[in-house]
Amino acid sequence: MTMSKPIERKIRVRVLLGGYGDALMHGYYVEGYGSVSGIALKQALFAWHEPSFYGTELVVHALEEIEAVVLPSEMVVPFFAEPNLLRHIEWEWDDRGERLLGLAPLLAHRIGEKKYHPSYEAYLADKLEWAWDEEALSPEERALLEAAAADEEFATGLRAAFSAAVFGRQYGQPTSAGDLRREYPLLFSSKDKLVHAGLTEDDWLVSIGWKADNAPFRPALQLLEPNEQADDWRLRLVLQDKQDESATFPARLAATGELLGTWPREWSPYVGQRSPQWLERLLALLPDDRFNGSPRDVFAEPLDDEAAWRFLTADSQRLLAAGWQVLLPAWWEAASRKKPRLRAKVGSSEGSRAGGSLFGLDSLVDFDWRIAIGDVDLSEAEFAELVARGARLVRFRGQWIQLDPALLAQIRRAMSAVDRRQGLSFQQVLQLHLLGGDGEWEPGREEDAEKDADREQRIRLEVELNAHLTRLIGQLTQQSEQPKLAVPTGLRAELRPYQQEGYAWLSFLHRFGLGACLADDMGLGKTVQLIAYLLHIQESAAGGERPMPSLIVCPTSVLGNWQKEISRFAPSLQVMLHYGSKRLSGEEFVEEARRADVVLTSYATCSLDQETLQGLTWTSISLDEAQNIKNAQTKQSAVVRSLPARHRIALTGTPIENRLSELWSLYDFINPGYLGSSREFGSRFAAAIERERDEQSTAELQKLIKPFMLRRKKKDPAIQLDLPDKNEMKTYVHLTAEQGALYEQTVNELMEKMQKLEGIERKGAILAALTRLKQLCDHPLLLTKEAAPETAKEEAPLDVEALAGRSSKLERLLAMVKELREEGDRCLIFTQYVDMGNMLKRILGQELQEPVFYLNGSTPKAARDRMIEQFQSTAEPGEEEERPGVFVLSLKAGGVGLNLTAANHVFHFDRWWNPAVENQATDRAYRMGQTRDVQVHKFIALGTLEEKIDEMLESKQQLSDNVVSSSEGWITELSTEELKDLFTLRRDLVG
16 A cells, blocks of 8 residues: 655735736745745745746745745636645635635636626726626525625736736637727727716627627617708617618607617517616717707707718717717618719810810810719809808709818819819820829829828819720720821831831820830830831921931930931932031031931930030930930930930830839830829839839829830740741941041051062951951950950959940940840840950959859860850749840850750850851750840941941852851951952941
8 A cells, every 4th residue: 555645834825816817825834844935935935837847937026024835827727716825735725725726716717617707887987897707606606606706805916817817828829909800890999988878787788789789670770860850960869670671660759768669569668677778878068059958869869961961971970980870861871971073175176276186195185074973963153153052961863962061172172283274285285094083193293192192082083084985095005006107118127016006006106195115125126116106207208398307315325326227118209417526517417407208316425415405306205225315314314305307216125113203204205294294103103113013103103104105025925926936136336436446447458468468478467457356356455465354353343334335236235235224135245356245254244243154265165165054054934134145156166066055145245247157046045945036236347447347248149158167267368459448447437
């Protein structure tokens, strides 16, 4: 037989419940050893109490000469409900402790079964506490609670401890105020004692939804509008059937205070029992300044217009929040939901106020104000007449209209902001229509964020279009609705369907003086679309009279490209180049420009010659690579904006590179003021979209910009179907002044040698000069060898701007590669020269901040194979940045035998002049396994042997397939005069 361990000590515990429910416990040894220290009592009493971390988290409080352990209120009920005590100690409790040990299991069970409710007494004291349900208690349990209630101090602490336990986490999920607010909002609707004056706790619990109301009906307050029988507004008390809400029974109040009326007989006991409480609550809820005295006054006295208005808008809301049912006239819900709308009804004439066709966003159109309140449509005069009555509720054309003073003030402010005598601008009409009536923002007026923080409360300003504007704006927003336009007869090119649509779109906007941003991807032919547009202007000139010229502003590196493309596609257009040291100015410029159809200039020249270029009002101004004006603060951007023109066009493959302010800069050029000032745009759109990712602002901006931007991507299904498998294009660039000087020096030296050398020496001198000239077309550094990038320290960054400024080819290549990389495309770049390859590798790697490969004849096979494998590999998710996007190759080392189908752009930075060799290089990307269309770009320096030999290859006039071989030896067989003609630089094409 196992003997139990003898009890070593007896401890008696005294318990004091504080007013907030916490328990102070003091222990002393029964054997007479005196008081138990606070630490010893904690260690013994709570040795198995995990919530207090075995007593270590409990506080000891000194009371005179004794120490008491403080048990927090939320732990009191759970601890005493299941005390887990050390068995080798014999525990004794004082009367309050014994009482707690008896009550705690009962209260814990109440909490576990969720048999508790908010305390009405605490609610009236502006607090949230919990009380246990008195229902379903056994006689013994009820006796225990009654005994506890006799000790007032103990009872207060017990209620507080119970409430704290409900909020605690000991019994399942916590009951938090956040949960309660969602489930029982009326519990928090008001802390005004008067709101619930006269309610019993049961009535209050029913009113907040805690308890179900078992009455078969509910009281409701009904507002009756004036009619043939009564001229005034009145309130009526009705009883509404819970099962059939359409069944209501009017009730009237007798002088005795009794509620009279006709309703189902079984309702009467409930009516007699509860009507006094209803009426007291009703009086407490209604404002004293209009409903004072007895309940009879509420229903007997009529309501004036002001009182009816306040009941509809404010008093009814207070009643609903307090749990009352309110029945309002049927029309009120729709009327209160429909905010008044202010509409500008455009006149029926087709054109502008001046009587002509609309031209430009500043064109003015006639309109009349129309105000819609509810379902009633008012003219400006009718609206003024109703407002003059000074009433809040007005019956008009058989319908009730609410005239909210605050909303009326907004309508008047909106109307006064536009001078009807002057008219609306087409810009205002268009923006209001595009924003679908939600266009509260008006460019030119700062938005007051504090006064109008809530958009829902603002008046909706709309526009009603006439038939002409409906058709015009429909065409602006739906390109398919625009009139079809025949290709100009003088165009020497076959436009693909999407290109014909782009040209027609530009011409359509030109007709109305509305700016355009043609933002097609690189390689989709923005140039030929603009040339077709320029031809259309020339061919459609009235009476055959030459229109004012159009101006094209572009980077210096593509001036020659524009000359070549216009000459190729539209030879009938007279082109004037405004560039270089011999360019004209003043009257001479104006006179010469008037004889041209197109004037070409660079951004840099434009900045220098602002006054000269302002001497004409251009038929159109087109910006190529329009991202050059993305910074609106630069002089270059300001000068371009200052030039007068009837039509403005921006060409760019990247309308936004980094920030939305760049989009604003483009639009402020094509349609000045359309998106407001820079500050307004930043406040209204940029901040909301870039920082807050606001979807509504994003949608509004998209609606505003869409009519004036045409954006097509190579990946668009319709575009891909129209593109050829391999699209070759030539990019013409000027030599810089430095390149031109070195080029002429090299040619002069060669011509001098030709007078003296013969045979093999003559051929060697020609080939050496040929190599020097080709290198010069790439970059002068290849010839001068000063501070070559490949010899510089790898960690030292290159001055890319300075290097690009010395070579238009390099400048153009950088721009094109940046653009295609932003689109996610990849490219191969072929060059014959190792120094050029090294320079491209370092410059592109630094500018793109990504790895750039370079493969030439000295690259070891292992490194070569590794680069090809890595370039061709498929990136894992999240590893796109590590995947190389640019591969520079030597034409001979990389021209054959490689499979590089990961690229869909091929650049020939310098020319081999043997189509077969170049095609072999191109076929590194354009081969089996290629799933995308391949764009081939061939760079040609204007005025140099590159251009002349390219023309020979194109024309086949002087060279036959037999002469053009894999070498350039045929050039050495030319006569001195033929060499001079081939090599001599055209100075007019040098920057």
